[in-house]
Amino acid sequence: MADLEVQEKDGKIYCPLKKAWHVSTPEERVRQYYIAILANKYGYSLEQMDQELKVNNSKRGQGKARADIVIWKSEQDKKDKKAAFIVVECKAENVKVRVEDYYQGFNYASWAHAEFFVTTNEKETKYFNVDPAYLPQKLDEVVAIPTAKDLDDAARIEQIKNQTKLFTRDEFTKTLRACHNIIRNNDKLSPEAAFDEISKLLFMKIRFERDNKGMKVFTKQEYLDAAQNHEKNVRPGLKGTDLYALSYMQFLFRTTKEFFKDDRLFDDKDEINIRENSFIQILEKLETFNLSDTQDDVKGIAFEEFLGTTFRGELGQFFTPRTIVDFMTEILDPQEGEVICDPTCGSGGFLIKAFEYVREKIEADIRSKKDSLRLSIEGNDYDALPEDKQVKISHSIDKMQAALNTELDTGIEDSRMYQLSRNCIYGTDANPRMARTSKMNMIMHGDGHGGVHHHDGLLNVNGIFEERFDVILTNPPFGQNVDRGQLISEADKFTDEEMKKKYKKKYGAAYDEALKQVDDHIGESLLSLYDLGNTSTLTEVLFMERCLRLLKKGGRMGMVLPEGVLNNKNLQAVREYFEGKAKIILICSIPQDVFIAAGATVKPSLVFMRRFTNDEESEYANCKSEALAEVTALHQAEIDKLEATIAKADALTELLKDDLKKAQTKLKQAKKDKKNTTSVETEITTIKKEQADNRLNKKTAEKELKELYKQIDEETKPVVKKKFDYDIPIAKIDDAGITTTGAASEGNQLPQLVDEYSAYRIQNNLWPVLNNEIIYAMNTDGKYCRYIGSQEVVLNEQ
Incomplete structure (x- = not known):
């Protein structure tokens, strides 16, 4: 049998299933070319197919009331009006079409008890197994549909159904x-x-x-x-x-x-x-x-x-297990528009999860907006309208869906996904292989790789610099030390002038300032850049400070840290440093088993902090000032006594100095006059002894005063905590979803903790939830636009 050829002439296209010439609309062309594919490639006969089959059910909101292409297992099944085998939905837009845009077709496929559903447009075709247990909307994407030769082979059809995305x-x-x-x-x-x-x-x-x-x-x-x-x-x-x-x-x-x-x-x-x-x-x-x-x-x-x-x-x-990555991301709940960073990104696990997490929010919002716009376009009397008006409405719905789909395309400038991909995801890794791997990993997951760089995470690079980020998620290297002899070198400078111009244009004066971190400190110790550099050389400590600096005021971060950072007495100064700059919003102890499969032996904790806002900085400073004043007042008499002793010693020092000078002059004159000098020498010895005693008294008083101020400082700390008081949620997890072999465990407690913590942090307003309501509507020029407040953005049309 000769192949079925698509015939077009004079603006019309021949429809063999209707035995008629129809206007060659873009959608009709897609339909006829796919009918030819079904006949020539899959072996289906025209006698077992139909097009534009009217939907016979009472459910409102099925969109256009005709299925584009319907295939039965045989010509006889078609005549007997048995259940369809395959339903095909066609669209004309040459864009990536989302499955939800085919709601007419897959609802019809379900209600018609079809076993397969196909979506196709000018660019791509997707295949689905219609799961009858979830009528009318459960679809499993598969890799193919059966050919006509497969129809009598139940095992082959079952095999195709099982060839899912997995x-x-x-x-x-x-x-x-x-x-x-x-x-x-x-x-x-x-x-x-x-x-x-x-x-x-x-x-x-x-x-x-x-x-x-x-x-x-x-x-x-x-x-x-x-x-x-x-x-x-x-x-x-x-x-x-x-x-x-x-x-x-x-x-x-x-x-x-x-x-x-x-x-x-x-x-x-x-x-x-x-x-x-x-x-x-x-x-x-x-x-x-x-x-x-x-x-x-x-x-x-x-x-x-x-x-x-x-x-x-x-x-x-070393990799952070997916269960931990998911948990930490869900705890911090990054929102669309927030800028996210991992300065030790490894293979990109945290960045990918954050990208996917926000992408899902955008996709869910687009789906919701499509549904509401579809209902408004259809109106309340859609099912009673004449067929030509239903078709016109269907085309309007297709136009709306195509417009909103551009928001999900990372390649369309100013789309919501473009903004997420290009302007919201950043990371660095000092290992060139891991930086490249992270980029590749992100590309495979949908993009966002442009903000990832091979660079020392402790140094500024391109879009990664101080007070830039809303959310930081990271698993820094543990137990390593930054060598005190490690210097900032010329090799650390960013010298690509063309790229520098791009970044300066994008980030303005803040980028010039960021470059100074390296450019103005060539030859200096890397540790000298950090407040805690003199206190500790541990990488986890330095990265804690680095992350805090990278955060905007009020920004939040989650870190995997060795439990010793929280309870090691040697790191008390480190903890106090962070207590004065950020709130601890959650500490979660997890089993050591979680990282054993990755070769780690240190027991980890998950620590979440939020950097102080401007108001909190002022509040903390006031609490500290008040606490210091209160504690100092308790010791004021002792301070006054010691300060008086020191002042008296200072005064006596001057008197003894004068006395000694006079005695030495007297001694000199006595020697000149050849008189007995014994009494004068005794006087000088007595004065010098008094000076030594006075110096000792002063030194003792100064030491006691120093110790007293140190005591006051220690006594002030609990008073500050009492004044600047807030709850610190602490959780202990016995099962984090992974075993010592790296396999999934059955009793993962992390999802339940996410639910509990989400309710807790909303109830206690731990950080404000962004509320940038996005509205889509058609403007006076007939183009769909995105509105955020009074801002209008015309959506790209494909």
Whole structure:
């Protein structure tokens, strides 16, 4: 049988299921081209399909009352009006369509008892298994739909239903491991070097597929065809350092480095360090995955699992368990618009969770706004309207959904997701491999990588400087010491003038000031930059101060810390330092088991603090002043007595000095007159003894006064705490969701603690909740806009 061809002429398109010519609208074109795919690729006959099938149910709000394409298992089932097998919903917008935009289709698929539901537009197609146990809205995304040949094979259909996102994620994880093994076997590279090569190739693949807007996958054949053209038509005759004189593999990597140059992912001298046959084998392994549009939670979690087995098992790298990352993020509850940082980001776990956490809030808000706008567009009498008006309303709903979907696209400037991705997520790591891994990990999870840098987390860089952040989440290195001889060097300076101009434009005078932290202290000790540098050289102590400095007034932070920081007597000065600058809002003791699988032996605690607001700083200063005055008053008589003793000693010092001078003059004259000097010498000895006694009395009084002031200082501290009193919630968790082997445990208590703490902190107003209500409406020009107060932003149209 010949393939079904789509016929178009004179602005019309032929619809074989209707045996009629229809106006060639964008949506109709999508529908007819997909009908051709169903016939030619999947083998479905026209006799077992229908289009624009009217919905026969009484539920209001189903959108347009016709399903785009319906497929039955057989022509006879269609005639007998049996349950449909597949329902297809078509849209015309060439944008990433969200599943909730297909509410008409998936509701119809559920009510029609279809087993599969398909969404398609000009760019992408997604497949879902309709779960009958959750009518009418439970969908599980799968990787394919059955072909006509599969219809009589119940086992095959069940297998397809089970090939869910989890299947795809597992397959991707296995594929990454297989790629790793190819390099280790073919090129004999170490595990970390093999990982670096995979990272390079993944970045090349991402760049290729993004350049092609997800319409092409970077396949083995794509590469071979382009490489052949490069070797035949481009490279001959070129010599030296010319970019095009490189092999095609190295040429692709060089252009990829240029594409990501602002991210400083690779060193200028980096190149591909594997054989071309390894490169081609890896491309072949990866070609079933389009990294441009594979769902973020699929490729992201897969990449994390690959990281976990590669780094934990072979490189000994330390990772914060996901249960802890989730818990700490949920406790601090970052909001849209807040700026978030991890100055020791490692593989990016905290940054990714914060990004996903805020993204989910944005997506939930968009879904809610779509629902309310849809109902307002439909009106109360939608079901009674003529079909042509229902179609017109449906198109209006599609326009609204497409407009609001632009808010979820990280590539559209000024969209809500663009702002989150580009302006709200920041991190540093001193290890270049981990910084690059963090960037890759974030790209796999949906982006936000631009704010991550390879840099010493204790030094300012680009967007990471003092009083910039609303939320900090981090797991700093434990038990290490910063060498007192470690100096700030010229290598620490940021010298890219082009990038400096960009940052100065973005951050203004604050960026100039931030650069001075390094530029004005070349040759000085790193420890000298920190108040606690003289008190402790421990990395966790310095990073606690660093994080506090990075926070805005009123900003909040969560840190994984060794329990000793909280109860070690040697670190009392450190605790007092923080008590004078921040409120402790939660201390959570967790089992040592949590980090044993990662190779850590120190018992950890999770410590949450909020930096004082301006008012709290003033309040604390006043409490301290009042407490000092009160305690000092209790010892004033003793102070007065000691100060009087010191003053008397000072006065006596001057008298004795004069007496000694006179006696020495008398002695000199007696010697000159050759008189007996015994009495004068005795007088001088007596004066000197009085001076020594007086100095001792003064020194004793001064020492006693110093000790008294030290005593007053110690006595003042509990008075300050009493005056500046607040509750410090303390929790002890016996099961944090992970065992000593790294496996998930069954009695995770952290989610319950999140619920309890959330209620507690809202009730006690521990920090203000942002209330920037966003409204969407159509303006007088017929364009959908975002309104925050009086601010209007016209949404990009795709």
